[in-house]
Amino acid sequence: MSCMLAALLHSALPCPSPCHCSSDGQVVNCGGLGLSSLPPLHLLPAESRSLLLPNNKLSVLGTSAFANLSSLEELDLSNNYLDNLPGGLFQDMSNLTRLTLHNNSLTAMDRELFQGLGGLQSLDLSLNGLSSVPLGLLDELQSLRWLSLAGNRLHALERAAFEPLVNLQHLELGQNPWECDCNLRDFKHWIEWLLYRGGRVDAVECTLPKDLRGRDIRTVPVEMFNYCLQLEDENGGADGSRAGSPCSRNNVNPDATQNDNTNEESSSSSAGGEGTSECVRSRYRPVSVRRAIGTVVIAGVVCGIVCIMMVAAAAYGCIYASLMAKYQRELKKRQPLMGDGEGDGEDREDKQISSVA
Ligand SMILES: *[C@@H]1O[C@H](CO)[C@@H](O)[C@H](O)[C@H]1NC(C)=O
Ligand SMILES: *[C@@H]1O[C@H](CO)[C@@H](O)[C@H](O)[C@H]1NC(C)=O
Ligand SMILES: *[C@@H]1O[C@H](CO)[C@@H](O)[C@H](O)[C@H]1NC(C)=O
Numbered sequence: 001m002s003c004m005l006a007a008l009l010h011s012a013l014p015c016p017s018p019c020h021c022s023s024d025g026q027v028v029n030c031g032g033l034g035l036s037s038l039p040p041l042h043l044l045p046a047e048s049r050s051l052l053l054p055n056n057k058l059s060v061l062g063t064s065a066f067a068n069l070s071s072l073e074e075l076d077l078s079n080n081y082l083d084n085l086p087g088g089l090f091q092d093m094s095n096l097t098r099l100t101l102h103n104n105s106l107t108a109m110d111r112e113l114f115q116g117l118g119g120l121q122s123l124d125l126s127l128n129g130l131s132s133v134p135l136g137l138l139d140e141l142q143s144l145r146w147l148s149l150a151g152n153r154l155h156a157l158e159r160a161a162f163e164p165l166v167n168l169q170h171l172e173l174g175q176n177p178w179e180c181d182c183n184l185r186d187f188k189h190w191i192e193w194l195l196y197r198g199g200r201v202d203a204v205e206c207t208l209p210k211d212l213r214g215r216d217i218r219t220v221p222v223e224m225f226n227y228c229l230q231l232e233d234e235n236g237g238a239d240g241s242r243a244g245s246p247c248s249r250n251n252v253n254p255d256a257t258q259n260d261n262t263n264e265e266s267s268s269s270s271a272g273g274e275g276t277s278e279c280v281r282s283r284y285r286p287v288s289v290r291r292a293i294g295t296v297v298i299a300g301v302v303c304g305i306v307c308i309m310m311v312a313a314a315a316y317g318c319i320y321a322s323l324m325a326k327y328q329r330e331l332k333k334r335q336p337l338m339g340d341g342e343g344d345g346e347d348r349e350d351k352q353i354s355s356v357a
Contacts, residue, residue: 016043031055050074067092078102087112096120103127111136119143127151139164148172155179159186171201180206180217182228188217
């Protein structure tokens with residue numbers, strides 16, 4: 001009897017056509033159906049946990065596309081053509097723990113996109129066209145443990161954007177055109193902190209600069225980025241990482257400032273022709289020039305001081321020696337018997353002096 005009732009209830013469960021719903025209503029599978037718009041999601045069973053929409057042709061979603069779907073824990077939108085998702089799209093999905101946007105056409109993300117996803121544990125953004133991760137985007141994702149940004153067009157990331165991810169354990173960053181210059185320095189520090197906490201990061205292979213091509217940024221020593229601090233000083237501090245400005249790319253070579261010879265070489269070669277890089281001129285060469293001037297000035301001052309001290313010491317020694325010689329000579333002349341009295345001879349010499357005076 002109860003079996004029949006249960007069967008009756010199940011068959012009565014709503015399921016948005018043309019999707020397939022599991023018998024307990026927890027999994028709603030709309031994958032691979034060629035959908036270019038969402039099925040009627042208000043028909044979703046109240047107990048549904050997973051909504052699977054992969055391998056469709058979805059390209060646009062409205063702001064309220066997933067409104068009232070707070071029971072969902074998993075949403076799979078992989079292998080679609082989504083290119084521009086509205087901010088607040090997932091804000092009602094407070095129970096969502098797993099979101100997959102793998103293999104879409106995302107090139108930019110609204111910084112409010114992941115609002116309301118405080119319980120999200122896994123976020124897959126791999127294989128899109130993302131070139132940046134905006135500040136604030138990840139701020140609410142404090143439960144996130146797994147994040148993939150692999151296979152995008154990222155060349156740098158800002159540390160501050162990732163700092164809210166206090167529970168992150170696993171980060172995938174592979175297959176991006178990373179530029180291992182000053183813009184990546186702070187993020188490298190953050191990666192090291194993540195590794196220290198026991199987290200995992202896959203290989204971050206540098207694409208630029210040329211001499212670091214193919215190197216894993218995890219193995220590039222932090223010291224290679226020390227020159228960045230000087231660059232920041234030169235640029236008036238905080239604005240050291242002007243992502244997006246042409247000067248932030250390509251032109252700064254971590255190796256070059258390691259010694260002044262290479263430095264001068266690259267300066268002179270850029271001066272020698274091809275008006276290639278104004279940036280090298282405006283941002284890079286002044287550093288080396290000022291550095292050289294500073295070195296010369298400091299060296300000059302130090303040498304000067306040392307020289308003066310040596311001259312003074314020599315002069316003092318000479319004067320002292322000649323005075324002493326003269327004094328001894330006179331002493332011997334006047335008091336031949338006092339001879340070479342040592343030690344307590346001094347007292348007598350003093351007396352002699354006073355008696356002479
Ligand atoms: C969400 O639910 C509320 C009330 O339960 C309803 O008024 C509203 O129309 C629903 N929104 C959507 C987009 O289904
Ligand atoms: C969200 O999850 C909690 C804990 O699993 C559950 O008690 C609650 O009913 C869920 N909310 C909805 C709307 O299903
Ligand atoms: C990405 O999605 C497109 C379109 O859905 C599909 O043809 C392609 O095979 C997918 N690529 C991968 C690597 O999944």
